[in-house]
Amino acid sequence: MRVLICATEAPLPPTNGFRVMLTALTQEVRRTHDVRVLAFRSADQRTPRAECGELHLLPRPEAHSPAAIFATAHAAVRRRPLRADRLAAPMESALRAELDTFRPEVVHVTSGRLAGLGRVLAGRPSALGALDAMHLNVEARALVATGLRRRFLRAEVGRVRRFEATEYRRFGRIVVVTDADRAALHEVDPSLEITVIPNGVDVEFFSPDPRTRVDPRRIVFTGVMSYAPNVIAAEFLAREVFPRVRRNWPDARLAIVGRAPSPRVRALGDVPGVEVTGEVPDLRPWLRQSRVYACPMTSGTGIKNKLLEAMASGLPCVVTPLALQGLDVANGEQVLVATSAEDLARDVSRILADDDLATRLGAAAREHVRTQHDWDAVARRYVSVWEDVRLADGRPAVS
Numbered sequence: 001m002r003v004l005i006c007a008t009e010a011p012l013p014p015t016n017g018f019r020v021m022l023t024a025l026t027q028e029v030r031r032t033h034d035v036r037v038l039a040f041r042s043a044d045q046r047t048p049r050a051e052c053g054e055l056h057l058l059p060r061p062e063a064h065s066p067a068a069i070f071a072t073a074h075a076a077v078r079r080r081p082l083r084a085d086r087l088a089a090p091m092e093s094a095l096r097a098e099l100d101t102f103r104p105e106v107v108h109v110t111s112g113r114l115a116g117l118g119r120v121l122a123g124r125p126s127a128l129g130a131l132d133a134m135h136l137n138v139e140a141r142a143l144v145a146t147g148l149r150r151r152f153l154r155a156e157v158g159r160v161r162r163f164e165a166t167e168y169r170r171f172g173r174i175v176v177v178t179d180a181d182r183a184a185l186h187e188v189d190p191s192l193e194i195t196v197i198p199n200g201v202d203v204e205f206f207s208p209d210p211r212t213r214v215d216p217r218r219i220v221f222t223g224v225m226s227y228a229p230n231v232i233a234a235e236f237l238a239r240e241v242f243p244r245v246r247r248n249w250p251d252a253r254l255a256i257v258g259r260a261p262s263p264r265v266r267a268l269g270d271v272p273g274v275e276v277t278g279e280v281p282d283l284r285p286w287l288r289q290s291r292v293y294a295c296p297m298t299s300g301t302g303i304k305n306k307l308l309e310a311m312a313s314g315l316p317c318v319v320t321p322l323a324l325q326g327l328d329v330a331n332g333e334q335v336l337v338a339t340s341a342e343d344l345a346r347d348v349s350r351i352l353a354d355d356d357l358a359t360r361l362g363a364a365a366r367e368h369v370r371t372q373h374d375w376d377a378v379a380r381r382y383v384s385v386w387e388d389v390r391l392a393d394g395r396p397a398v399s
Contacts, residue, residue, distance in 0.1 A: 003029065003386060004104035006095060007039040008087055008111055010057055014044055014259075014279075016224055017305040018111070018131075021199055028379035030054070036102050038094055040087065056098065061090050081159045084167075088116030095120055106386040109171070115163070118170030125393040127385055128171040132301035133184035135160040140299040141228045144264075165189045172389035175382070177303045178326035184301070195385050198326045199303040200375035205284075206312035208366070212288040219245070219254045219348060220290035220315075222283060222306045225261035225276075229300030236341070237296050238268040244345035246273060249352055254294075257286045287313040291358065292351045296344055297323040308373055311335075311365035316358045318347045328372065334364045 009016075011023035022037070029035050040060040041047060047057060095117060098104070109117050110129030118126065135157050142153035165188050168174055174194045176182050182194045221237055223230040234256050242254045256268060259279035269276040280286060287293070293310035295317060303326035310317055317335045324337065331337040336347040351358045 002034045002104045004107045005037045006109045010039040010041045012045045024375040081163050088114050106390050115167040125390045126171050127173040129175045133181045136301045144228045180325050197381045200373045200378035201308035201312045203312045203370045206309050208314035217252045218290045222257045225258040225265045233297050238271050238274050240341035241344045245348050248349050293317045295319040295323040311369045314362040314366045316351045316361035334368045
């Protein structure tokens with residue numbers, strides 16, 4: 001099967017959750033199918049020395065270019081999300097060229113910000129990797145905004161919901177990573193055909209290293225630290241949960257690890273015992289050398305790749321229920337789950353105090369992601385979706 005993937009970001013380093021997903025998915029699917037990726041190369045990504053036929057890169061449009069400003073103004077007039085067409089419109093001509101030359105049997109568009117491409121794909125088998133319910137992420141950004149920006153984002157939520165309702169139905173199938181995202185999109189448009197496919201994790205890359213010396217008092221939280229839900233979680237962890245842990249463990253330390261920390265996250269470095277690292281060359285030492293992973297998410301959508309990576313590393317994890325979207329795990333078996341700052345601190349303290357508990361939870365967490373979130377299994381589910389939309393269109397496979 002020939003599959004064309006249109007993506008907002010290229011599957012190139014430096015990594016983030018989306019790029020990791022896209023890289024792993026394309027690598028797995030290419031084992032048995034012909035895959036070509038049409039994607040934007042961001043400013044932080046280097047162009048490969050020799051761009052192969054499997055990858056077609058476009059320069060990512062600058063946010064303040066005349067074209068981007070025009071697209072924003074045009075969207076405002078049409079009551080669309082103000083960035084709805086900033087990426088889709090510049091990709092249209094390249095997409096048309098790929099349709100003529102590569103002649104894909106299925107086109108997979110990801111993420112929801114490219115849903116405007118559905119107009120170009122009319123009459124062709126296509127799927128939209130929305131991944132999450134975009135309007136919920138805008139709501140999360142509004143929570144950490146103030147003043148006029150908060151008012152703007154609250155208005156943007158309505159525009160995004162209308163966009164989801166009108167543009168997503170152009171695709172034969174929508175793919176999201178959690179049941180909660182499916183429910184949120186069905187609330188917007190009950191007619192959408194939605195499949196839930198959880199994200200995967202490179203279990204071997206994030207494997208534990210028995211030679212590593214673990215800091216018995218270090219707690220770690222990871223992620224892109226400019227992302228609003230991570231900012232909220234980091235503040236909650238550092239200002240509400242961690243001080244309660246220090247009452248029983250005065251030598252406990254908290255490492256907040258991840259690139260692009262916002263000013264609010266950088267300010268957490270002033271909290272006693274808290275270290276804000278910024279970007280690190282390799283996340284694995286921070287996971288392997290820590291005693292416990294804390295993931296106190298209170299907003300946001302989708303599977304938490306950072307949590308999958310911590311579990312694959314064999315770290316015992318303390319989480320809020322929201323962090324477990326898309327994961328079929330049980331409190332006390334693979335993770336410890338709590339909601340309040342007091343209860344989260346209690347569970348972190350339990351792991352700091354109990355070697356057997358830490359070992360048991362870490363081993364169970366790793367075994368869970370090894371069996372349930374292996375990228376090979378995830379890729380097979382995507383292929384099944386693509387075959388479904390192709391067959392629904394009535395087109396035979398091309399050998």
